[in-house]
Amino acid sequence: MTLPVVEIFGPTVQGEGPDAGTPAYFVRFGGCDYRCSWCDSMHAVDPAEIRANAEHMTAEQIVQRVTHLPSGPNLVVLSGGNPALLDLGALVLALRRDGMRVAVETQGSRWRDWLADVDRLVISPKPPSSDMASPDQIAALRAFMSKVTFAPAPVLKIVVFDQADLEWAAARHCDHPQLPLFLSAGTDVGLPDNETISRLRARYRWLCEMVARRSDLRAVSVLPQLHVIAWGTTKGV
Amino acid sequence: MTLPVVEIFGPTVQGEGPDAGTPAYFVRFGGCDYRCSWCDSMHAVDPAEIRANAEHMTAEQIVQRVTHLPSGPNLVVLSGGNPALLDLGALVLALRRDGMRVAVETQGSRWRDWLADVDRLVISPKPPSSDMASPDQIAALRAFMSKVTFAPAPVLKIVVFDQADLEWAAARHCDHPQLPLFLSAGTDVGLPDNETISRLRARYRWLCEMVARRSDLRAVSVLPQLHVIAWGTTKGV
Numbered sequence: 001m002t003l004p005v006v007e008i009f010g011p012t013v014q015g016e017g018p019d020a021g022t023p024a025y026f027v028r029f030g031g032c033d034y035r036c037s038w039c040d041s042m043h044a045v046d047p048a049e050i051r052a053n054a055e056h057m058t059a060e061q062i063v064q065r066v067t068h069l070p071s072g073p074n075l076v077v078l079s080g081g082n083p084a085l086l087d088l089g090a091l092v093l094a095l096r097r098d099g100m101r102v103a104v105e106t107q108g109s110r111w112r113d114w115l116a117d118v119d120r121l122v123i124s125p126k127p128p129s130s131d132m133a134s135p136d137q138i139a140a141l142r143a144f145m146s147k148v149t150f151a152p153a154p155v156l157k158i159v160v161f162d163q164a165d166l167e168w169a170a171a172r173h174c175d176h177p178q179l180p181l182f183l184s185a186g187t188d189v190g191l192p193d194n195e196t197i198s199r200l201r202a203r204y205r206w207l208c209e210m211v212a213r214r215s216d217l218r219a220v221s222v223l224p225q226l227h228v229i230a231w232g233t234t235k236g237v
Numbered sequence: 238m239t240l241p242v243v244e245i246f247g248p249t250v251q252g253e254g255p256d257a258g259t260p261a262y263f264v265r266f267g268g269c270d271y272r273c274s275w276c277d278s279m280h281a282v283d284p285a286e287i288r289a290n291a292e293h294m295t296a297e298q299i300v301q302r303v304t305h306l307p308s309g310p311n312l313v314v315l316s317g318g319n320p321a322l323l324d325l326g327a328l329v330l331a332l333r334r335d336g337m338r339v340a341v342e343t344q345g346s347r348w349r350d351w352l353a354d355v356d357r358l359v360i361s362p363k364p365p366s367s368d369m370a371s372p373d374q375i376a377a378l379r380a381f382m383s384k385v386t387f388a389p390a391p392v393l394k395i396v397v398f399d400q401a402d403l404e405w406a407a408a409r410h411c412d413h414p415q416l417p418l419f420l421s422a423g424t425d426v427g428l429p430d431n432e433t434i435s436r437l438r439a440r441y442r443w444l445c446e447m448v449a450r451r452s453d454l455r456a457v458s459v460l461p462q463l464h465v466i467a468w469g470t471t472k473g474v
Contacts, residue, residue, distance in 0.1 A: 011449035013459055020257075021419075021458035023449040072450045182258075197434070205467040212248035212260040213309045221258035222250055224466055230442040 002056035003086055004030040006044040008065050011072040015227030017122045017157045017182045019103060023073035025066050029088075030054040032081040033109055036130035038161065040189055040233070044081040059091035063098060078104045078118075089114035105157075108144040109137065121152035123179070125172060127165035129186070138175075145176055154179055160207055161186040170216055181220045183207060193232045200224055239293035240323055241267040243281040245302050248309040252464030254359045254394045254419045256340060260310035262303050266325075267291040269318040270346055273367035275398065277426055277470070281318040296328035300335060315341045315355075326351030342394075345381040346374065358389035360416070362409060364402035366423070375412075382413055391416055397444055398423040407453055418457045420444060430469045437461055 010025030028041065030050035043049045057065070066076060076095050078088060084106040092114055095102050103120035115121055125141050126132040148154045156179045158169040165186075173181045185204040188196060204224040211217045247262030265278065267287035280286045294302070303313060313332050315325060321343040329351055332339050340357035352358055362378050363369040385391045393416045395406040402423075410418045422441040425433060441461040448454045 013445040013449055019458075021460045023455050023457070023459075070450055072448075072452055072455060074452075074455045197438070201434070201466055204463075208250040208467050211309075212250055213307055215309055215311075218260050218309060218311045220260070221256075222260075223258045224463070226441075226461070229438055229461055229466065230445050 001087070002058055003062065003088070003091070004050060004054035005057050005062060006030045006050065006054050006081070008062065008069070010066075010069055013226065013230070014075065014077060014103075015225050015230075016184050016223065017105075018153075018155050018180065018221075019075060019077075019120060020182075020223055020226055022075055024075040024077050024103075025069060025073055026077045026079060027062060027066065029078070029080045029083045029086055031085045033085060034082065034107060034126060034130070034132045036126055036132055038130065038159075038186060038189060040187065041079075041081065044079075059088075059094050062091055063094045066095070066100075067098065074099060075101045075103060078102065080105070082106055082109065084110050084112050084115065087112070087114065089117065092117050107132075108141045110140070111144050111147040115147075116149055116151055118152045121148065121154040122157050123148070123154060124157040124159070127158055127160065127168040129161040129165050130159075133168060141172075142175070155182060156180070157182040157184060159184045159186045161203070163210075166207070166210060170214070173217065173220070181217075183211065183217075183220055183222045185222070185224050187225050187228050187233065189233065196228065196233055200228055238324070239295055240299065240325070240328070241287060241291035242294050242299060243267045243287065243291050243318070245299065245306070247303075247306055250463065250467070251312065251314060251340075252462050252467075253421050253460065254342075255390075255392050255417065255458075256312060256314075256357060257419075257460055257463055259312055261312040261314050261340075262306060262310055263314045263316060264299060264303065266315070266317045266320045266323055268322045270322060271319065271344060271363060271367070271369045273363055273369055275367065275396075275423060275426060277424065278316075278318065281316075296325075296331050299328055300331045303332070303337075304335065311336060312338045312340060315339065317342070319343055319346065321347050321349050321352065324349070324351065326354065329354050344369075345378045347377070348381045348384040353384075353386055353388055355389045358385065358391040359394050360385070360391060361394040361396070364395055364397065364405040366398040366402050367396075370405060378409070379412070392419060393417070394419040394421060396421045396423045398440070400447075403444070403447060407451070410454065410457070418454075420448065420457055420459045422459070422461050424462050424465050424470065426470065433465065433470055437465055
């Protein structure tokens with residue numbers, strides 16, 4: 001069985017969530033059940049781009065490729081697209097057998113039993129600005145959450161662009177208070193680097209000031225996308 | 238007994254270390270046993286500035302002042318200067334009795350028994366670029382570490398400006414492998430805002446790329462100073 005791989009890169013640093021700032025390799029898979037308005041990884045979402053660019057690899061080939069990157073990290077992040085559309089169980093076990101910690105990022109729309117086997121499960125439901133928020137999304141997230149156990153150290157990570165997103169994130173925090181919540185200030189796509197950074201700074205400042213004044217969000221972590229601070233919106237770093 | 242308070246502010250967001258991104262109040266005390274070359278808080282270090290500006294407050298007055306700030310956070314960060322020069326035991330207990338989590342930031346030059354009573358102990362020894370690194374500093378840090386217990390969730394946080402700082406930080410990580418290590422890319426002081434940010438981004442990128450390739454630093458978190466991303470080098474936010 002092969003898997004559609006769009007990118008394998010690293011060593012780099014995880015830019016978001018509970019492992020923000022930690023050295024990591026990334027494996028990005030093609031295929032997504034969402035079409036977020038501000039998607040920063042359309043090359044892993046658009047079927048035509050995936051068809052043109054994805055390499056079809058076995059779990060063992062992926063492990064080999066990661067192993068041959070320059071050494072350093074012991075964290076591998078499986079991302080997409082939505083990696084939970086695929087069966088990555090064999091890959092997760094092979095990476096862990098090699099001594100790697102495995103993190104996965106998924107929007108929480110579809111449960112897979114192999115998600116229980118990772119070291120870190122980052123669940124990133126999509127707020128209104130994505131155009132993907134709906135009662136159906138929330139129902140799917142609830143069903144997903146009913147499967148989540150303590151084992152894969154689950155957290156919620158929500159990208160926030162505006163006030164409506166923040167209210168939506170606060171409601172998810174209220175629905176799932178047992179999970180640590182990480183808010184990422186959203187990054188605008190397709191702008192020159194200096195404009196990207198100045199907007200990111202303004203949005204991060206706004207989000208910090210809003211969150212700091214809300215007692216319902218006192219346990220939350222608010223972060224900018226650190227990979228954008230370091231590298232701008234360049235791909236593959 | 239009164240304490241020399243230079244600033245009390247918040248709600249804001251902690252910009253560094255294990256609570257980076259978490260809503261917090263800050264209480265900054267005057268007085269320091271170090272004179273770091275790149276100190277960003279000289280108003281809490283220089284004796285003349287402290288004499289001119291510090292307010293002398295009891296623990297109870299400090300708690301009152303924090304309580305009357307706009308509500309939100311349940312984390313109070315005690316900073317300086319070096320707060321371990323003072324007896325903050327009564328303040329720590331009063332804040333915790335009020336339901337606050339208490340974090341303290343100190344360079345690890347002098348132990349105080351009240352440090353065992355905080356919720357989070359951030360120990361930030363100073364690397365060569367500070368002009369404070371010396372065998373004596375390392376010996377004092379070792380003596381300090383011999384007192385540290387698991388209780389206050391201790392971590393090491395080291396500001397890194399250059400390669401010599403990074404090697405020094407790696408040596409401290411090797412000395413104290415039981416403590417999580419957070420590396421902060423240093424911020425240059427006294428520059429215009431756009432220059433501050435562009436240098437911070439370049440240094441953060443450099444630090445990420447260096448750390449990501451070292452297997453001795455694979456468990457480390459590398460962060461920029463998030464308060465600088467949000468607010469520049471403005472004081473009191």
